[in-house]
Amino acid sequence: MGLLNRWIESLDYEFRVLDACSRHLSPLSTCSKCFDSCTEAAITFVSGKPIINHEKCTECGDCIVECPAQAIEGFLPKRMIHQNQLIATDEHPPSIRELLVLYKKGVKTLIYEQEVVNTDWKQAVSEANDRLKQLNEPPFSIQRKKGEIKEEKYTRREVFSIWKKEAQSTMKQIAPAKWRFNHRELDLSIFYPNDQFTIISLDTSKCTTCKACQMLCKKNCLQITETDFTLSAQRCSGCMLCQDICPEKAITVEEKIQPAVKISHSLYTKECTTCNSKYKTLSINNDKCVMCKKRESFGTFLK
Ligand code: SF4
Ligand code: SF4
Ligand code: SF4
Structure with a gap:
């Protein structure tokens, strides 16, 4: 991902329920997966449709991942990926769905730094590995970090040149305020055809x-x-x-x-x-x- 995209991603935005929500499509829908997944009680139903309370929402991304219809617009928490390896951090662990998508994008190793890998992360990878077994795919490997994991660094001249190149295409993506959806990214049927x-x-x-x-x-x-x-x-x-x-x-x-x-x-x-x-x-x-x-x-x- 480019520098300009990264900067734009860091700007504030709010999660939003899209018309693809099953409860928008029919009042008979009983789906409550977003509501059930939200530990902050930031989702309520008004006239049968989910509403996100932005005062309470911490943008953890759980509802985005749990929504089967990919009907919640927003971003998942940023993951630290280094040379196609997922680095475990103290942050919210990825969901199984997120891990299965990362896996198909080539990220097949979890790296941890502490003596023991964070329990939540370990649990998430173990559950993803159960699914991978059912999909006849090799599991994620879990490895202890070796050496320093360095962030990419650029000189000012390099930064300016990269921004210039990216600006045009990025602005096109931003145009109708729909420049990034995660719903496509989380549709497992595309990754496991x-x-x-x-x-x-x-x-x-x-x-x-x-x-x-x-x-x-x-x-x-x-x-x-x-x-x-x-x-x-x-x-x-x-x-x-x-x-x-x-x-x-x-x-x-x-x-x-x-x-x-x-x-x-x-x-x-x-x-x-x-x-x-x-x-x-x-x-x-x-x-x-x-x-x-x-x-x-x-x-x-x-x-
Ligand atoms: S009766 Fe039920 S399963 Fe059959 S076509 Fe109608 S909605 Fe579909
Ligand atoms: S999980 Fe998705 S489809 Fe289900 S109620 Fe929430 S927004 Fe609608
Ligand atoms: S996506 Fe699956 S569960 Fe949803 S309406 Fe179609 S067949 Fe039914």
């Missing part, structure tokens, strides 16, 4: 193929066509919105790492035994269309 971090299951006897889940899934994991319903969890963020909004409680999402797969369920065309109309269903054993089924269960309810 052959794996999925969730499993999406569909109860074909309950699903009415109403397409509500398909319309709300921002990752295009759910595709209903004339012939089938395909679930592909590789891009799934685990936002749980499909599960929360499904009126039939037909879809469930759970966290699990496995090689990426697509699952297709066939759609059958059948004739309703009550109203004789043609309808589509995922269940071959189904003999009534959605409307007749609903009417029937409503009638039973009224009795």
Whole structure:
């Protein structure tokens, strides 16, 4: 990262909840991961939507990392990286997600200076190593620091020349005040394209193929066509919105790492035994269309 970028990064800014938040997309969303992760109680829900109290927020970045939808704009704490090695400091340790991203960017070693590595950092790396094992990747190595770790130093002439070169491109990035988002940086599906971090299951006897889940899934994991319903969890963020909004409680999402797969369920065309109309269903054993089924269960309810 350039000098000008580093300086601009140090300027004050505030974390912000973006429209990509599941609770902005639907009032049925039950996501509370940002709220649960904030140890400063700086996040509250107003009319069901998360609001950040900037008086309380310490900009630790926990909510940014925990948000499955990458819907919180802001920066993560700066990490000390030297020659592709992560240096443990006294600061807030990185999250598992952050470590998995750093790993794919080539940072595969944790260096520590004290006699024993800070417990929180060790725990974070150990949990990241558990995930890497499930992803069939070699673990992070943990090493004791050897020699001095020096900060990069520049002469005034070098600094001026670097700033001049960077100024133009950096100003372009700043232009619409959107010059840096971390949400892309934290999308694990981009860094692990052959794996999925969730499993999406569909109860074909309950699903009415109403397409509500398909319309709300921002990752295009759910595709209903004339012939089938395909679930592909590789891009799934685990936002749980499909599960929360499904009126039939037909879809469930759970966290699990496995090689990426697509699952297709066939759609059958059948004739309703009550109203004789043609309808589509995922269940071959189904003999009534959605409307007749609903009417029937409503009638039973009224009795
Ligand atoms: S974690 Fe993200 S998606 Fe969930 S409520 Fe907070 S901002 Fe919205
Ligand atoms: S899983 Fe639920 S929301 Fe999605 S199409 Fe089926 S019934 Fe509709
Ligand atoms: S499949 Fe469901 S949990 Fe996964 S990203 Fe789409 S809406 Fe969210």
